[in-house]
Amino acid sequence: MISKKVADRINLQIEREMESAFLYLAMASRMTDEGYEGLAAWLTIQYHEEMFHAMKFARYLQDRDASFEVPGIPKQELKESSVKAVFERVLAHEQKVTASINELYELALAEKDYPTQVLCQWYINEQVEEEKNAEEILRNLALLGDSKQGTFMLNIELGKRKPSIPLDFTEIGEND
Ligand code: FEO
Numbered sequence: 001m002i003s004k005k006v007a008d009r010i011n012l013q014i015e016r017e018m019e020s021a022f023l024y025l026a027m028a029s030r031m032t033d034e035g036y037e038g039l040a041a042w043l044t045i046q047y048h049e050e051m052f053h054a055m056k057f058a059r060y061l062q063d064r065d066a067s068f069e070v071p072g073i074p075k076q077e078l079k080e081s082s083v084k085a086v087f088e089r090v091l092a093h094e095q096k097v098t099a100s101i102n103e104l105y106e107l108a109l110a111e112k113d114y115p116t117q118v119l120c121q122w123y124i125n126e127q128v129e130e131e132k133n134a135e136e137i138l139r140n141l142a143l144l145g146d147s148k149q150g151t152f153m154l155n156i157e158l159g160k161r162k163p164s165i166p167l168d169f170t171e172i173g174e175n176d
Contacts, residue, residue, distance in 0.1 A: 006113050007066040009104055014054045015071035016100055020093060021050035023076040027086050030078055036151070038159025039083065045163050046090075053123070055169040060119055083151055084141050091134035098127040 002010075028043035058068035080086045101123045108116035137158070144150025166172065 002061070002064040002066050002113065002116070003111055006107060006111055006116055007061060007064075009107055010057050010061055010066075010116070011069045011071070013100060013104055014057045014068065015073070016097060017050050017054035017057065018071055018073050019076065020097060021047045021054065022073050023093060024050060024090070026076045026078050027090070030086070031083075034083075036083065036155045038155035038157070042158040042161045045161050048163060048167050049165055052165040052167075052169070052172070053126070056122075056172050057119075059169075059172050060116075064115070084138070087134060087137045087141065091131065091138060094127065094130045094134055098131060101127055 024043045024046040028040040028047060031037075031040040031043060061068045078086075080089055101120060105117065105120040105124065108114075108120055137154070140154055140157075141151070144154060
């Protein structure tokens with residue numbers, strides 16, 4: 001049985017993952033409005049990945065006989081006025097999520113909750129990928145400079161992204 005302290009902290013993490021999902025969905029909508037369908041497709045896959053992260057935690061809570069509390073997610077405001085600013089926010093956001101996962105891992109260590117430690121290791125690895133993806137996009141944008149043509153090329157490239165996770169949450173299993 002999982003402790004209430006750890007279960008509450010995982011529910012908080014679920015809220016943060018869902019906030020990430022809705023932030024990326026808001027960004028995807030903005031990119032569509034601006035005509036960048038490829039960037040919108042990339043961000044929509046990111047939305048699905050964040051929901052997967054949330055639901056993987058939810059399934060874990062249920063497997064350990066604890067409740068998953070569905071959070072209320074506030075509207076995600078976007079003030080960024082350029083593609084570069086949007087992806088800078090993606091990176092800054094992922095760095096915050098990494099810190100939050102690390103904090104959960106530290107709690108699991110302090111509580112001697114070994115299964116939660118093992119689960120957190122999956123997320124710790126995932127965050128390396130998440131930060132790397134955002135950094136790569138920013139590096140490419142820096143190489144392209146302010147050129148609209150370059151941003152459009154990146155839009156085509158990122159539009160080729162394929163989901164790396166099952167989009168059907170009923171498929172969440174131990175090996176994901
Ligand atoms: Fe769930 Fe992008 O971290």
